Amino acid sequence: MNVKAAINIKPEVSEALAEGRPVVALETAVLTHGLPRTSLGMTPRLVNGQDDDARRARQTCWGAETSPHEWNDGRPVNLEVARLVESTVRSQGGVPATIAVIDGILQIGLDDAALESLASMDHATKCSTRELGMVMARGGCGGTTVAGTLASAHAANRQLRGQNLPPIEVFATGGIGGVHRNWGRTGDVSSDIPALAETPMVVVSAGAKVILDLPATQEAFETQRIPVLGWLTDHFPRFTAPGLPEARSLPRFERLEDVAAACRAHWGLLDRPQGVLLANEIPQGLGLDPEKLEKKVLHAVADAEQRGIGGADLTPFLLGSLAESTSGEALDANISLLCSNAALATRLAEEFMKRT
Ligand code: PSU
Ligand code: MN
Numbered sequence: 001m002n003v004k005a006a007i008n009i010k011p012e013v014s015e016a017l018a019e020g021r022p023v024v025a026l027e028t029a030v031l032t033h034g035l036p037r038t039s040l041g042m043t044p045r046l047v048n049g050q051d052d053d054a055r056r057a058r059q060t061c062w063g064a065e066t067s068p069h070e071w072n073d074g075r076p077v078n079l080e081v082a083r084l085v086e087s088t089v090r091s092q093g094g095v096p097a098t099i100a101v102i103d104g105i106l107q108i109g110l111d112d113a114a115l116e117s118l119a120s121m122d123h124a125t126k127c128s129t130r131e132l133g134m135v136m137a138r139g140g141c142g143g144t145t146v147a148g149t150l151a152s153a154h155a156a157n158r159q160l161r162g163q164n165l166p167p168i169e170v171f172a173t174g175g176i177g178g179v180h181r182n183w184g185r186t187g188d189v190s191s192d193i194p195a196l197a198e199t200p201m202v203v204v205s206a207g208a209k210v211i212l213d214l215p216a217t218q219e220a221f222e223t224q225r226i227p228v229l230g231w232l233t234d235h236f237p238r239f240t241a242p243g244l245p246e247a248r249s250l251p252r253f254e255r256l257e258d259v260a261a262a263c264r265a266h267w268g269l270l271d272r273p274q275g276v277l278l279a280n281e282i283p284q285g286l287g288l289d290p291e292k293l294e295k296k297v298l299h300a301v302a303d304a305e306q307r308g309i310g311g312a313d314l315t316p317f318l319l320g321s322l323a324e325s326t327s328g329e330a331l332d333a334n335i336s337l338l339c340s341n342a343a344l345a346t347r348l349a350e351e352f353m354k355r356t
Pocket of ligand 1 (some may be wrong): 028029030033034090144146147173174175176177178189190191192194305311312313314315319336
């Protein structure tokens with residue numbers, strides 16, 4: 001095989017940066033490994049829920065009652081979600097920079113055909129930072145995790161700097177990876193944490209995934225000197241469930257300009273290399289009942305252990321198991337928070353563009 005590894009920044013992305021429009025990096029491990037390839041068989045609550053909570057969430061996400069994407073519940077849910085998240089960024093006036101490796105090329109910004117082919121691909125690698133180079137060199141394809149997306153955006157930013165363009169500074173995901181519940185025995189700590197510790201970008205995330213040991217994950221953020229800012233919340237969000245009042249509290253932020261100022265102080269004045277986690281709780285009323293969810297998580301974790309599932313397969317297994325045991329409710333909540341994070345990330349990227 002004779003492949004030349006390269007990074008390709010979609011013209012729409014570099015043009016937006018040149019014009020001072022907001023750009024939001026998006027990951028694709030959620031598309032290739034985090035969400036089912038079957039149809040959901042229903043429209044997510046955020047998109048067509050009739051209750052007040054769903055309406056309020058739509059207002060927060062899109063400033064409108066309707067979703068910017070016509071949800072097709074017959075199509076694979078991973079593809080529909082990727083499209084919905086991209087169009088959420090667009091509805092806020094932003095440009096999505098969805099990142100993946102396609103035939104050896106690290107693509108910063110995908111077209112719809114690439115999204116579609118990634119969504120149904122059997123041989124896509126889950127690319128964390130360490131897998132990126134080899135998948136590129138082999139001419140392979142991969143969905144990037146939070147760690148892989150940060151490394152990719154960092155490499156793209158180097159290229160952009162060479163063209164005198166501003167960097168991509170904001171990235172939206174669902175829930176970041178962290179310290180797994182049985183980490184004492186397995187040592188499984190997601191590389192999302194050290195990746196965030198070395199990449200100066202803001203990751204907008206609904207805290208960390210509820211499948212993790214969240215108190216230990218919060219400790220790891222502290223050890224790694226990663227600022228964690230609570231957006232309109234004092235409690236570390238638990239992905240598909242709201243934060244627990246008894247958990248360690250977060251500094252609460254209510255204005256995007258204050259978030260931007262905190263990032264500038266951290267990166268600029270203090271010259272710190274770490275990224276910042278902006279913790280955005282799932283929209284009110286769309287989260288799952290914490291107690292019921294906890295029982296299901298414990299069951300899924302025990303099941304994974306019994307089956308000997310670990311390493312990179314663990315997170316996809318646990319997420320799939322929760323989607324099943326909650327009859328799709330966990331999936332529905334996952335979709336809501338992905339959109340909510342994408343919308344907030346776009347508004348933050350716009351705030352960053354106002355730099356003087
Ligand atoms: N958020 C989601 N679904 C996902 C993930 C995040 O809503 O599938 C992915 C992200 O790509 C994250 C990865 O980086 O799971 C973490 O995997 P691990 O625990 O193996 O590092
Ligand atoms: Mn792991």
